[in-house]
Amino acid sequence: MLRLAAILSLSLCLAPPLAAQDDPPSRVAALSWGLAASLVALxxxxxAVAxxxxxxxxxxxxxxxEGTRDVGLRTEPNLEALAEAAPDLILVSDQQADMEPALRGIAEVWHIEGFDAGQDNADAARAALRDLGARLGRGAQARDVLAEVDARVAAAGARVRDHFDGAPPPVLPIRLLTPTTVRVHGANGxxxxxxxxxxxTHPDPGTPTxxxxxxxxxxxxxxxxEAAVVNFVPFPARDALFDTQLWSFMPFVRGGRFAExxxxxxxxxxVSIATLAEAMADALLTLDPEVAR
Known part of the structure; x- marks a missing residue:
């Protein structure tokens, strides 16, 4: 408690005056990777970034x-380092919600809702980008970013359909975690x-989570x-799984329908939706369109 009190005291000393609501912040920190990416896109x-x-x-x-200040873990940012960065706005998501009282001792805090089973996460992310653009005086840039996202996603899909002569297989996006566990990405992702x-198409998106x-x-x-399986890297334990008989007998491995x-x-x-689309397209284009049918 004494350390936290000391940090808050230091934060209050170093914090700049809060920007007026009609004066867009110029020094913005992000404790969420998604929000950091949105800032750069704008x-x-x-x-500072966690x-x-x-x-x-x-x-x-x-x-x-280059030179972006690192302020520690997303779940436990270094408040002293954050205060020294002198932000006038700190962007947080649900992961940092319990830290908001301490963060307000440094600068204005804007909590942008993250992921929730009760919302369409992709639509919510688009709305959040528009709101962020408006708050930073970059509403036009936000609209341009969203238009570019849509164009990039459509172009990635066109590349895949062309590669498979208009008949691409269903695509299962996964992230291998360990030699025994995997995340299967589906509804609301x-x-x-x-x-x-x-x-x-996805072979089995399931229910929203x-x-x-x-x-x-x-x-x-x-x-x-029948699906083409696309694994998002990095996967540090790849050799421990890929060298097993279990993996070699997977239907998508035997059928030449696995890509990373x-x-x-x-x-x-x-912006991550466009990057995901392009990354999956690049991966799918490494498959033999005849073998992968």
């Missing part, structure tokens, strides 16, 4: 500017939003006999 260089190296490993694009925008995925044993993938994509963040904002 042409705003964040003054876990910069993690962003570069798992998100990749849009790239953070950004990967499915990308597939639908591309004009492609908060994050748009279900975690399953790897052996459950054997049920997808990324790195790309599956829990980002609208």
């Amino acid at each position: 042409g705003v260089d964040p003054v 876990d910069v190296e993690g962003y570069r490993t798992w998100v990749g694009t849009p790239a953070l500017p 950004m990967a499915l939003a990308a597939l639908e925008g591309m004009g492609l 908060e994050w748009g995925f279900v975690q399953r044993p790897v052996e459950d993938l054997a049920a997808f006999e 994509a990324g790195p790309v963040w599956t829990f980002g904002g609208p």
Whole structure:
């Protein structure tokens, strides 16, 4: 408690005056990777981001500017480092909700709702980008970003349909976690939003969940006999799974319908939908269209 009190005291000393509502903030920090990506897409260089190296490993694009200040973990940001960055606006998502009182001692905090089973996550992300653009005085840029997202997704789908001569297989997006567990991305997920925008189909999207995925044993993938399976990398334990008999007998492995994509963040904002679409298209184009039918 004493350390937290000291940090809050330091934060109050270092915090700049809050920007007036009609004076767009110029120094913005983001404690969510998705919100950091949205800032960069709007042409705003964040003054601080939580876990910069993690962003570069798992998100990749849009790239953070060189020298972006790292303020620690997304779940436990370093308040002293954040205060030293002197933001006038801090963007947080649900993951940082319990820290908002402490963060308000540094600067204005804007909580942008994240993922929820009761909403359409892709539509909510688009609305959040429009709201963020309006708050930062970049409403026109937000509209341009969304138009570009739609164009990129459509173009990615056209590439896939052309590669498969108009008859692409159903596509199952996954993220292998360990040699025994996998996330299967489906209803209410950004990967499915990308597939639908591309004009492609999912073999079994299931029911909507908060994050748009279900975690399953790897052996459950054997049920997808006709689908092309796209795994989002990185997957550090690849050799421990790919060298097994279980994996070699998967129908999509034997049928030449397995490909890898990324790195790309599956829990980002609208820009991630375009990046997901392009990454999946690039992966699917590595498959032999005849073998993969």
